[in-house]
Amino acid sequence: MSRIIKIDVISDTICPWCYVGKRRLDTALKSFSNAKFEINWKPFFLDPNLPSEGVDKMEMYAKKFGKSRIEGMIAAMKQTGLNENPPIQFSYGGKVANTLDSHRLIEYSKHHNKQEEVVSELFSDYFEGEKNIGSRDVLTDAAVRAGLDGGQVSRFLESSEGVEQVKEEVEEAHLKYRVSGVPFFIFEGKYALSGAQEPEAIKRVVEKILTEQKPTTVAGDVCTIDGTCN
Secondary structure (H helix, E strand, O other): OOEEEEEEEEEOOOOHHHHHHHHHHHHHHOOOOOEEEEEEEEEOOOOOOOOOOOEEHHHHHHHHHOHHHHHHHHHHHHHHHHOOOOOOOOOOOOEEOOOHHHHHHHHHHHOOOOHHHHHHHHHHHHHOOOOOOOOHHHHHHHHHHOOOOHHHHHHHHHOOOOHHHHHHHHHHHHHOOOOOEEOEEEEOOOEEEEOOOOHHHHHHHHHHHHOOOOOOOOEOOOEEOOOOEO
16 A cells, blocks of 8 residues: 655745756656655745736846846756756746735645646746736636636635735745745655755655655755745
């Protein structure tokens, strides 16, 4: 009988390393035929002050990091994406926006057994499709592609349902787990990995859980609360 291992993933939908981290997590977990995994995506805000209508992505990066740094940062991130399996085609046009509604949708999708599909669609829309995931129309389209009912999703997003829950979970990430950068993986509620770990690092944690040995906590590439990704 397969053991069920629970994994919480704290992330933000505008964090490139979170997309990479998902790819690597998916790759690692495919290696285990003797375990099943319950993955729960939990929210984090890299910039809670962003407007829902969004701001130009490149202009924001220029203000945050300086024009001299942007070219190298983008080139490195694009190469990282291309090295993943399957590759991520990072694109840097479009807008970056507030992610509250995207996190509300992710939580909503959990209760309809479509969370993994919705997370994948949102990452693809933002990082590869240059779409504004602050737009409720964009979010609804992603939900429909993931298999949810568009009318129900639209009504949910127009309501205030889930707003306080998302904010409480973000606060929990800060206070309970001391999370200052994402992605952040929590296995079985007690073992943690910080950053976009390589699949081998994730596999070692799962193997140690399966043998009831305590894994070593290690750190990888993260996006931090000030928006810096490295």
